[in-house]
Amino acid sequence: MRLRTSVLAGALVAATLGVTALPAAAQDSIYVPLFTYRTGPFSGSGIFIAEGMHDYLEMLNQRDGGIGGVKLAIEECETGYDTKKGLECYEAVKDKKPVMVNPWSTGITLPLIPRAAVDKIPVLSMAYGLSASAIGDTFPWIFNPPATYWDGLSMILSYIGNKEGGLDKLKGKTLGYIYLDAGFGKEPIPMFEQFAKDYGFTLKLYPVAATEMQNQSSQWLNVRRDRPSYMVMYGWGALNPTAIKEAVKINYPMDKFISIWWPGEEDVRSAGEGAKGFKELNWHAVGTNFPALQDIKKYVTDKNLTQTDKNHLGEVLYNRGVYNSMLIAEAIRNAQKITGKKVVTGEDVRRGLETLDVDKARLKEIGLDGFTDPVKLTCADHNGHFPAFMQEWDGTKWVKVSEPIKPMMDKVGPLLSSAAKEYVEKNTGWPKRTEACDKAS
Amino acid sequence: MLYREAGQFKTTYIADQAIFPIRQDRIGLALILLIAFVVLPLTASDFFLSVVMVPLLIFSLAAIGLNILTGYTGLLSLGTGGFMGVGAFACYKLTSLVPEVNIVIWILVSGLFASGVGILFGLPSLRIKGFYLAVATLSAQFFLDWAFVRLPWLVNYNVSGAIEVPTRTLLGIPVTGPNATPQVRYLVILCVVTLLTWFASNLVHGRIGRSWMAVRDMDLAAELMGIRLYRTKLLAFAVSSYFCGVAGALMVFLWYGSAEPGVFGIDQSFFILFMVIIGGLGSLIGSFFGAALIYGLPIILRSFVNAVGLEITPATVEHLTFMTVGALIVFFLIIEPAGLARLWQIAKQKLRVWPFPY
Numbered sequence: 001m002r003l004r005t006s007v008l009a010g011a012l013v014a015a016t017l018g019v020t021a022l023p024a025a026a027q028d029s030i031y032v033p034l035f036t037y038r039t040g041p042f043s044g045s046g047i048f049i050a051e052g053m054h055d056y057l058e059m060l061n062q063r064d065g066g067i068g069g070v071k072l073a074i075e076e077c078e079t080g081y082d083t084k085k086g087l088e089c090y091e092a093v094k095d096k097k098p099v100m101v102n103p104w105s106t107g108i109t110l111p112l113i114p115r116a117a118v119d120k121i122p123v124l125s126m127a128y129g130l131s132a133s134a135i136g137d138t139f140p141w142i143f144n145p146p147a148t149y150w151d152g153l154s155m156i157l158s159y160i161g162n163k164e165g166g167l168d169k170l171k172g173k174t175l176g177y178i179y180l181d182a183g184f185g186k187e188p189i190p191m192f193e194q195f196a197k198d199y200g201f202t203l204k205l206y207p208v209a210a211t212e213m214q215n216q217s218s219q220w221l222n223v224r225r226d227r228p229s230y231m232v233m234y235g236w237g238a239l240n241p242t243a244i245k246e247a248v249k250i251n252y253p254m255d256k257f258i259s260i261w262w263p264g265e266e267d268v269r270s271a272g273e274g275a276k277g278f279k280e281l282n283w284h285a286v287g288t289n290f291p292a293l294q295d296i297k298k299y300v301t302d303k304n305l306t307q308t309d310k311n312h313l314g315e316v317l318y319n320r321g322v323y324n325s326m327l328i329a330e331a332i333r334n335a336q337k338i339t340g341k342k343v344v345t346g347e348d349v350r351r352g353l354e355t356l357d358v359d360k361a362r363l364k365e366i367g368l369d370g371f372t373d374p375v376k377l378t379c380a381d382h383n384g385h386f387p388a389f390m391q392e393w394d395g396t397k398w399v400k401v402s403e404p405i406k407p408m409m410d411k412v413g414p415l416l417s418s419a420a421k422e423y424v425e426k427n428t429g430w431p432k433r434t435e436a437c438d439k440a441s
Numbered sequence: 442m443l444y445r446e447a448g449q450f451k452t453t454y455i456a457d458q459a460i461f462p463i464r465q466d467r468i469g470l471a472l473i474l475l476i477a478f479v480v481l482p483l484t485a486s487d488f489f490l491s492v493v494m495v496p497l498l499i500f501s502l503a504a505i506g507l508n509i510l511t512g513y514t515g516l517l518s519l520g521t522g523g524f525m526g527v528g529a530f531a532c533y534k535l536t537s538l539v540p541e542v543n544i545v546i547w548i549l550v551s552g553l554f555a556s557g558v559g560i561l562f563g564l565p566s567l568r569i570k571g572f573y574l575a576v577a578t579l580s581a582q583f584f585l586d587w588a589f590v591r592l593p594w595l596v597n598y599n600v601s602g603a604i605e606v607p608t609r610t611l612l613g614i615p616v617t618g619p620n621a622t623p624q625v626r627y628l629v630i631l632c633v634v635t636l637l638t639w640f641a642s643n644l645v646h647g648r649i650g651r652s653w654m655a656v657r658d659m660d661l662a663a664e665l666m667g668i669r670l671y672r673t674k675l676l677a678f679a680v681s682s683y684f685c686g687v688a689g690a691l692m693v694f695l696w697y698g699s700a701e702p703g704v705f706g707i708d709q710s711f712f713i714l715f716m717v718i719i720g721g722l723g724s725l726i727g728s729f730f731g732a733a734l735i736y737g738l739p740i741i742l743r744s745f746v747n748a749v750g751l752e753i754t755p756a757t758v759e760h761l762t763f764m765t766v767g768a769l770i771v772f773f774l775i776i777e778p779a780g781l782a783r784l785w786q787i788a789k790q791k792l793r794v795w796p797f798p799y
Contacts, residue, residue, distance in 0.1 A: 038756035
């Protein structure tokens with residue numbers, strides 16, 4: 001009796017699912033699921049990403065008939081940035097032989113890391129997720145180009161150092177760090193503390209809980225009291241616009257407020273005129289002045305093949321989505337090249353990602369000349385640690401204000417390898433890499 | 442017709458007091474157990490097992506835990522998520538300190554830690570009740586939330602601040618970690634849930650359960666009848682938190698495989714509380730109903746939409762599910778405010794006299 005109903009309900013579901021078993025992806029297409037979130041507290045960032053990712057792939061379908069003549073079966077799964085739903089999405093797409101998954105949430109990435117090797121589905125967590133997964137020898141199935149959060153922090157600090165005339169000039173000063181109090185925001189702290197020790201500045205932490213993203217008044221009261229010389233921010237979703245608004249409210253000097261690569265135009269715009277001078281890292285251009293983006297306009301948005309708001313094209317997070325899809329597409333193409341197959345599998349695309357080499361010429365070919373720097377991955381390095389530049393909000397748009405800044409590999413490298421080693425130690429029975437390493441084609 | 446007890450004579454008091462006095466109920470239960478233990482693992486798809494059944498059982502267990510406290514003893518609690526977290530973190534610490542002991546044992550033991558914490562935060566219940574107690578348990582939720590994030594010792598100083606579940610085996614078969622098949626995970630969870638449900642059923646039908654209900658119905662009268670309030674209430678907190686703790690450990694180890702502290706937030710507490718309210722306060726079967734409605738229904742709706750092949754976007758589906766589930770909750774609570782369990786009871790009552798209801 002106790003179990004009766006749950007099982008009855010279960011049986012009903014089973015019947016529903018059984019009868020209308022999800023149609024297996026046809027064998028003449030490549031199945032690319034996109035985990036997106038257009039709902040929930042993180043949708044303010046998620047919508048742009050979802051649109052950019054979807055539109056670029058749809059454009060390839062419309063313009064070129066897919067990749068290498070094979071159509072892409074694009075399917076979105078709504079995660080709401082919720083780990084529960086993300087795992088549900090993963091289970092739902094797993095049997096349809098996806099060539100890779102892009103979780104777009106650190107919380108969803110973490111449980112997928114051990115499963116990737118078992119299910120033979122590579123995970124592309126572009127500049128988020130577990131930083132240590134950059135070590136390809138330990139994590140052959142996980143990829144996180146073009147930079148890790150540790151790279152990001154070291155770039156922000158070297159930018160600050162540059163402005164001050166050397167990092168040692170920070171001695172005796174105070175730096176503030178406002179972050180989402182979750183894995184993502186906490187990861188850089190050990191490195192930040194190390195920097196504080198090395199260069200003699202004081203580090204003040206201002207954690208923001210995920211449930212309190214829209215209420216940061218207490219954190220900013222403390223900022224006003226502590227008066228840090230610089231504020232560094234690692235936020236996502238509603239955290240970013242709230243923090244920027246609060247900073248404007250307490251008259252924090254905006255040119256001293258520097259963020260990792262996640263705030264979008266909407267986040268800054270909502271803070272009004274006062275947000276002028278706010279800075280963030282970025283590794284790709286904004287705007288639509290690229291052939292590929294023009295093609296998206298021509299083949300996708302103008303034909304209403306998407307739900308994208310036309311004004312979103314070219315915004316920083318939209319272009320971030322395009323960049324992510326560019327990596328997906330190039331990895332698939334590369335996999336086709338290596339294997340000679342048309343319809344590739346997850347295992348092929350893993351090899352494709354590992355030998356990914358999008359150089360200047362290739363960028364020009366796909367209509368993204370000058371959009372971003374070349375990307376090249378190797379078996380040992382699944383990240384690349386590519387330089388990023390600083391961009392500043394001028395009141396209406398982002399303006400590039402620095403040359404590409406290289407991450408301090410002497411600081412990041414040891415941290416990465418020790419984190420990867422620790423991961424293996426904690427996860428007893430972590431499989432040794434058995435996947436062969438392909439020669440870059 | 443089929444569901445009629447005519448001709449079933451009871452010759453002993455024990456038979457008369459049985460939890461399932463009607464033969465058809467016993468057959469039904471046996472059938473359900475047979476389906477759950479044999480048919481489902483053999484026939485159901487991986488997706489169905491790992492996305493529908495595994496979470497459903499885990500949430501049912503947590504709902505039973507909360508039901509013991511809120512439904513049977515009448516103590517409103519908003520700390521369920523926190524107690525689940527205690528179970529999960531305790532299990533993680535235990536299995537990383539002593540990996541030799543079997544993980545299933547550690548899961549069952551980790552509930553005891555949740556119990557301890559539950560008793561601690563149950564102390565105010567001796568002096569306050571109702572909404573005031575809800576606020577006191579809310580403090581448990583906030584404190585535990587804080588502790589999960591702030592005490593790196595709990596996650597073995599992991600930089601990502603998350604629990605990463607190692608592979609553990611039972612009789613040589615992987616139970617946790619990426620290599621554990623959905624069938625194995627499902628069966629382990631099913632065993633634990635069946636065992637604990639049986640235990641809970643015996644508790645609530647016995648002396649202890651009766652004293653809980655006496656306290657719920659009128660604590661003053663219960664005290665005058667000789668029930669020691671502080672013992673009874675704290676025992677309810679302990680048992681309830683034990684169930685929640687085990688559910689939390691199962692959730693992280695056999696379902697998520699890795700968890701950030703965020704999953705044990707206040708949202709989780711409300712989620713379970715809604716299950717209990719919709720399912721039926723003071724009913725074990727109601728806990729299963731509630732979990733099925735609150736957790737299962739959105740998934741069924743989503744896969745239904747996908748199966749029909751309607752041309753709508755996933756985000757719209759999400760909004761539609763929210764609205765439908767909301768409307769259904771209102772609908773069920775209007776036709777039966779006492780929850781789905783009561784509805785089930787009425788249906789059975791009607792069925793007994795059908796087709797001649799006079």
